[in-house]
Amino acid sequence: MISERLKKTICRELDLDDFEFEDATTAGQVPGWDSLSHVRIICAVEAEFGLRFRTMEVLRLKNVGDLQALVDARMPID
């Protein structure tokens, strides 16, 4: 399940009004999400959640669900 906050962060970076993200959504399915914008999106997610991902964590991401899981794993539990 992709959180509203993550979705908004990605849409903002890609200049999209809206997009229906699912766990299995891959970058190639999202307008504007190409290899060049990928690093920008990762940086925006890091800034939004106050996190810093490691290189291997970024390279292992296969879809948006993986990115959500990475954010969740790093966020402090409320």
Next chain:
Amino acid sequence: MEEVRSIAELPGGRTATLWDCWRGHAEKEPGRDAIVHWAAGEPPFRWTWGDLLVAATGHAQRLLEMGVKPGDVCAFIMRHHRSFYSLYMAVTALGALPSVLAYPNPRLHPDKFRAGLEGMALRSGLDWVLTDRELEPITGPLLARAGSTVRGLLFPLEWGGDAPKGTAAPPWREVDPDAPCLLQHSSGTTGLQKAVVLSHRAVLEHVRRYAAAIEVRPDDKVVSWLPLYHDMGLIACFQLPLALGVPLVQIDPFEWIQAPCILIEAISQERGSLVWLPNFAYNLMADRIHEEDIAGTRLESLRLAINCSEPVRAESHDKFYRRFAPHGLRREALAACYAMAETTFAATQTPPGGEARRLRVDRESIARGRVVVKEVGESTRVCVSSGIPIPGCELRAVASSGETLPEDSVGEIVIRSVSLFDGYRNNPEKTAEVLRDGWYYSGDYGFVHAGEWYVVGRKKDILIVAGKNVYPEDVEDAVSQVPQVLPGRVIAFGVEDDVTGTEKIAVAAETPLTDDAGRKRLCRTIREAGMAIDTTISHVCLAPPRWLIKSSSGKLSRGVNKERALRDLALE
């Protein structure tokens, strides 16, 4: 440097082939690093010259048994893999022509990829495709299609073992140095691809001269993330170090673009001295690498960072220097080069030992065709030098009449070179358009000032996005097919983007739609049409019917319509 001078000639005066050079390195220094295969999260895999030649010989014997013959074109469609290098060398050893093609991006529609391959097979006569099993559903139909030139799909990564053992005396016949040694395709997804064929002699002569221009030394080390289907990756970062026996550290392009810090890590760890980068890479690395990811890395070993393949921007050099100077990057390492596949690679290069020069000129004077240097004031443009012609290369700026222009005059850059290609394979019409009386008409505009060349624009409409050439026709074809876009009433053009240091693609398309919701949906569908051909359309301008202007030839004028669209239409 004796080694560099002698690469194209063997004792006794015989001209060398690439294989002769590689075998020479293996015999002289079998234990020396040839290629360091870099994959994130794993220890680097080090190919010594001795092991690499044994593996290549083994592969060559297997390919020979499978029926690969001299002159056959062998397309490589493979991911970053340590067996690639010995396979590539094996194809070369047999006198066949390796041709590295881009591995399909998941965004690219399989039908588009297959259509591109079929077009290539028809024009270039692809004989064999070396690929992986994952792509079989896409590549398989190539074999079955009537009239296909493709004789076999090979899956070398399933052959087992990293290094099949070859014998000391390979059973294939010697290759003629004037025979072709590789085939390189330009980008483009429709009928726009052009194939450049180069001989052993052309590549080695070019490497020899270019090495002299950048003063290659035996202790140099090339570090590259560049894909090998691109001339900069293939010639500067692969053929050059292999021919000279200079070690190469090869990074996965897919990994680099996701984690650009890998390049800094590799340069630091391996003490790399030479890198080639397209302009966008300077911005990407300066803006997107966290300090924690490169803590402790040092860049003093970097002798030259050569900016090439896109317009060179002074601000990109500045931000790159500011970002990495604390890590030991030296200002004089900021170099530039002007290159193209048609001249094998480089035509000009800034001399080592000093930063690429800059010239502040009056912006209007460029448009008028006669450059006026203006050190202060508004409305100036900083042009970065691409350097001086490399040995064996001659450049002129010419007017549309063909007349040679004097210094400081902007004209089309035409090039004569000992490393000039003979023509596009099976494409005499395209060849005749660009090759006249031994001069290559580059389609780039530039001028010479104090002996150095400055490239300032393009005559052709080609777009260069992150170092990759994109033909506007491809984008226009794809967008034309979108429902509610008037067919044929589309133009694609580039918009400079200072943040990324490259061009972004915009389209202006006519539509009868007038309601906001419908137009919003259409913008999204247009962007998706770009995705299907692996092209990111960053801006869409929608225009009413009959808005786009045709030129006197009856075609939509990209230049005029671009200016009008940017002035009068909303970028969506």
